[in-house]
Structures are given as structure tokens and as C-alpha cells.
Amino acid sequence: MEEFSQSQAKSKNAAEELQKRSHVEAAKCYQCGKCSGGCPVADYMDIMPRQVMRLVQLGLVEEALKSKAIWLCAGCSTCSVRCPKGVDIAHEMETLRIMAKERGYIPEKDIDKFHNIYIGLMKGFGRMYEPGLIVGRNVTTGHLLKDFSYGIPYLVKRKLNLLPYRPKQKDDIKRIFETAEQLMQQDLAEFREGR
Amino acid sequence: MKYAYYPGCSLDSTGIEFNLSTKAVCKALNVELWEIPDWNCCGSSSAHVTNPYLALGLPARNMAIAEEAGLDVAIPCAACYARSKNVELAVKESDDTRRKVAMMIGREYKGESKARALVDVFYHDLGTEMIKQKVQKPLKGLKVLTYYGCLFVRPTKTAFDDAENPISMDEIMTALGAEVMSWSSKTECCGASLSACKSTVGFPMIEKILDDAQKSGADCIVTACPMCMANLDMRQEQIGKKKGVHYGLPVYYITELLGIALNLPPKSLGIDRHFVPAIDLLNKIEPTTGGGGQ
Known part of the structure; x- marks a missing residue:
């Protein structure tokens, strides 16, 4: 019972935080399910986008945060453009995913690692560096040979840069990353204070 | 301009x-x-x-x-x-x-x-009439599928064309003399990076689009997204092999076919660098007598 009330309290805080961060009006959703019907990834989700929205409406945000669905969402926004109530479901999923990660709920590790490597490369070089992305992904996920066979054709077709880009204004990139992190931390502090 | x-x-x-x-x-x-x-x-x-x-x-x-x-x-x-x-x-x-x-x-x-x-610059700023006038080698006999994917048409806030039935690329391709075929995957999501980080989900999404394209009877797919291109072109053989299918569907960037219609050499457009060979199909284009316009 105590466990249940703790979970409820967590959910209540998370619900308030989600609202402040996404500004999505989840209450508008009348559960028609059009979002799930048109979702190209729905077949692979543990709960449907409609159910994610229902959990949010009920204040059971902790449950939504633990779902795989928010990680598998491809961000195609088909749900959002088709929603008869104009609810931006895709943006809600994206915000939930950021919050899930902050809380350590990462059920789709490979997806998370892939994006972490991508972010790291952007931070270091200001641009994407494909060989770094592929090698980094394969090493961290343990799928060592994934897409290995594409490397040679890409080189032969002259479609890969062997060396990463070296930004001329390296400080610009550094400032964007550092300031974005500070702004995010400020927001988080405000959410906690507001409780 | x-x-x-x-x-x-x-x-x-x-x-x-x-x-x-x-x-x-x-x-x-x-x-x-x-x-x-x-x-x-x-x-x-x-x-x-x-x-x-x-x-x-x-x-x-x-x-x-x-x-x-x-x-x-x-x-x-x-x-x-x-x-x-x-x-x-x-x-x-x-x-x-x-x-x-x-x-x-x-x-x-x-x-x-x-x-x-x-694509929006071509469609709205140049206009299809202007493009049509510049065509030197109409893409006659080429049956194309326009593939918009997600991010030109969704979310509504950033989109420049209709979410369910966009027409900008269709009209550009028609202006180039190609035959635009209809299909239901025009704005389907290719899964983007899911093919790279969660292939059990990403691959079937690509497969669905390729199957749909094959059924349509078109010669090729036209896109304006490098992520869609990587998924549909680079992964085409890999995905076909799994189910014993040879799709053989060239995928072009819209600018490549624009270049062909403007009579630019295929190699200067990079068409020789695709995974699914894309040069041969261009020979199918019916020669027209007399140059300049249609």
C-alpha cells in the first residue's frame, strides 16, 4: 500500500512536470484511437499511443515513463496531424522520453546509445561523422559487424568522409551545448521549486 | 534569385x-x-x-x-x-x-x-511552368512514385505541403514529363534511424514501402530526403534478400531527375553512386525529336 502511494506521489509530480515541459493539452484527448491506428510503429509498441495519452490523463505518468512505446516512436507526427482534437501526441511522447531518460528508465538501450553517440559526435565536430557513428554504435551495443558490409561500397562510391569535420568556430558549438545544458538544468530546478 | x-x-x-x-x-x-x-x-x-x-x-x-x-x-x-x-x-x-x-x-x-x-523553392518560387520551359529532355515513359516521407509534410506547423496528399513533387515530376503513379505510401514513415538502431522495427517499415512500390508497377521512386534514400536505396537489397525478393527499384533524388530533364550528364549528378543501379533505367526515357521544351 505504501509502495502504491509512493508511486502515486511520484506520478503526480511527473504529471505536473510533463505539463510544464510539453504544454500538450492531454485532457483534450477523447480516446478515439486514431493516433494508434495510423502509427507506423504501433505493431511493435508495448502500449499504444492512445494508451500513453490515457495514462497521462489519469495522472499515471510514471507508467507512461516506463513504456517502450515512447522510445520506439519514430517522431513521424502522423498521430499529431490526424488527431481530431489537435493534440500533439508526438511532442508528448518526445517529452516523456526525455523525462524517462532523466529518471533512468531506458528500456530500449540500443536506441538510447545510438542517439548518445550522435550527440557526442555533434558536440565534438559540429557535424555528423558517419564512420564514428557506426563504429561507436557497434562497439557500445555489441553488434560488432552490423552494417559492416556497407563500409567498402560507401568508400568506393566516395560517399564517406574518412576524417571528421573540423569546425572553424569551435567555440560556437561548445557554447551551444553548454548553454543548452544550463537552460535545461534551470528549467528542472524551477519545476522542482514549483512543487 | x-x-x-x-x-x-x-x-x-x-x-x-x-x-x-x-x-x-x-x-x-x-x-x-x-x-x-x-x-x-x-x-x-x-x-x-x-x-x-x-x-x-x-x-x-x-x-x-x-x-x-x-x-x-x-x-x-x-x-x-x-x-x-x-x-x-x-x-x-x-x-x-x-x-x-x-x-x-x-x-x-x-x-x-x-x-x-x-522542393518548395522549386515549386513555389520558380513554379512548374518555368521549370517546364527549361526541360530539354522530357522524362517520357518514366513511371515514377513520389515519396515525401514525413518531415516535408508533418508536423503541420513546419510543413509546406499537405499532410495526407502532398502534390508539389508530383507536379514537378509531371512538368518534367514523367508519369506520376499513385500509391498509398506517399507519406509513410520509413522509420528513419530505427533501421540503424532497432532494425527489428525499422526494417519491416522499409519493407512495407518497397512492397507497396513494387505493386504499383512504377519504374522508380523519387524522394527529397537523404534518410529515406539511405533506407530505400542502400537497404533495398538487404531487405529483399531476407524474403527472397529482388525489388530492383532505383530511387532518385528529385534533383537528379530534374538534372536529367535539363540534359545534365548523369555522372555529374551523382547517379552512378547509388546502391541500386540507377543509370540504366534512364535509357528507357523515350527520345524526343527536336530539343527545347515539350
């Missing part, structure tokens, strides 16, 4: 054909492109699932440089376009966001310089 040009990371590597053909076609159509110096990654699909501020700051720097030069930005890649459009709208919507963006990039970006999808 002059635009700042933001090629983005893919066009500098895996999507080099899109870059080559964009530059060649724009030159032939008298569209002047000024490449944003020292441009950086737009943040793509990773920044906005990590930190929403990062997703604003990264494209804002490029947009601000263009704004200082007084130019709107022509952007070929769908994701780069959507990310850049997003920050343009965000700084116009809120002073607070504009201030935070300025803090991140160390300069002002007011949203005066607009993010424009290259």
Missing part, C-alpha cells in the same frame, strides 16, 4: 548525390546558392529527443548567419528543413525563446531569414 544554402551533414557524405545534383540543377535554373560558411549539424533526430534547447540552438546558428547575410535558406534535406523551420517559428512566437536562442549562439536570430525546403 539568391538563397543561402544549407546542405547539412548527409549531403556532405552519404547523400553526396543530393548535393551535387542540387548545385548543378540550381545553376542551370539560375538559382544562386551561397553556402553558409562553417555550417553545423541541425541536430537531426537526436537533439530534440535529448534536450529541446539543443534542438533550437544548433539550427539557429546557421539561420543567424544567413540572416546576417539577408538571405532565406534553401534546404534540400527534409530533417534539416524541419529542424531549421522549427527554430524560425519558435523565435518568432516567443521573445523568451529568442533570448534563450541568442544566449546559445552568441548572436541574434529574429526569424527574419526563413527556412525553405528546396
